[in-house]
Amino acid sequence: MKQAGKRLFELVLFLFILSFISFVFMKAAPGDPVRYMLNIDDVSITDEQVEELRNELGFNEPLYVQYWNWLIRFFQFDLGESYMTKQPVLQELINKVPSTLALTFSSMAVMMLIAAPIGTLAALYKNKWIDHLSRIFALIGASVPSFWLGLLFMQLFSVKLGILPAMGKGTFLHLLLPSLTLGIAMAAVYVRLLRSSLLESLGQDFIKSARARGLSQKRIFFFHAFRHSLTPVITIFGVSLGSLLGGTVIIEVLFAYPGVGKLVVEAIVRRDYPVIQGYILFMGLFVVMINLLVDLSYRYLNPEIRLRGGDKG
């Protein structure tokens, strides 16, 4: 428990540093949001107007004052307003989070539905044709750009066959193409990982002793080997939940799916600082949580770590 507390403190410190770095960075970055904001209306702008808005937004204050003000508002759950939509950033992000989460989890489901059976079969029939097939799938899956795969799917299912909507959000059908795209791209890694992990656990002593105890092959495979091989899979899983989330950014833009990723990409192109900063903090928080969850799931899945951890603390 003590260790967990220390880790939590470190992570909070990490978020704090992150917020400061992102703040300073953004202030130093090129591109003037004030001019951009005034430019939206497409009328000619005077220097006075620019100056006025600059004062209004507090851009003329010293940097540390700006950061301090921002920090105070942050603890009041106020991340500022988007320059573009004039909506509170927190509200905008929270509105978009469910769609992104839906996409993330459905992609994960697709990924599992593909990776688990293929990986298991490849381990069971090592060096048979299904194993070779899984190798080819993994190799191609790791090489294909996900957005291109998405474009091809769109072309096939929406344009040629006309059975699935290509863009937007709303029904379950809208979710199908994006999550299929992302899920397939991600599954490639897991197929091989699950296979090698299963093969490794099948060679362990506890499997041999289970055999000696006369347990059935099926039971050994699914209850012992499968569970044991989940530990490395979960590790990579935690890491790649992040890349899954990174992948959703690309996929959201591709399918015009209104999630957090699309929001931030639009904000980046328009230099909408408050939204970018809100996104960074959201992601920081997310990364911290994932790290904690992965740590916890180790304990649950691997009795060795669980027992050792229990002795110590």
Place this chain on the structure above:
Amino acid sequence: MINRLRTTNSVILLMGLFLIAIIIAPFIAPFDPNQVNMANRLKPVSLEHFLGTDHLGRDVFSRILAGAQTTVGTSFLVLAISLLLGVPIGLVSGYIGGRLDRILMRVVDAFMAFPDYIAAIILSGLLGPGIFNLIFAIVMVKWVGYARLARSTVLTEKQKDYILIAKVNGVGSMNILRRHMIPHVLGNVMVLATLDAGKIILMIASLSYIGLGAQPPTPEWGAMLNEAKAFFYNAPHLMLIPGLAIMVIVLIFNLFGDYLRDYYDVKNQNGGR
């Protein structure tokens, strides 16, 4: 089939051919990749234009060739900078150890905590869209892997007797690093770099596709796909070719990386992401 591909030299051959093709690309391109010709737009595949023309009448084949230099060249640049930054930091950190090592590794851990795509998106978000900012962003994401790998290699080698003997004989730290450490480190690093090359190419293309990397009219494969998307119905061939180009080059790098890994028999150590 893949096994045979890996064990024979065909991968190396294929890789070499591709690299040569990329280097001589501007000399074999039949047209100027940025030459706009509105009378000739969205033309299908023909003898004059092998791969047709795009929405501004530019020759797609020439743009693919020029795009190879942007996409692959950029990813090599990213790799080179990441190596030059990560390897020395890892070497020094591992060799000197102590407090310096602890601080540096804390920094590395903080970088590693962020998933690479998210970190790259955040950094290019802070810096603004553009190919140079994207290069910077990906370097920031990638150098840590090399620092880790270099450090862990040094830590293993440092324990061995021949280093002790070298020290006893009064060989200086610089010489030990140069003569004994670097050769070991470079072998491991090369494998990781080849496996990374494909990932970096994918990253550059993906981020350019969503508008954070190369800006039009720069010929870049991801950006080309972005432009092609608007002509989805009229000219599907426009989006087929750049994607295929990305896939083939990444596939070659991945095969080559697998081959190198088997050759050196290095397992994807700490550096791998």
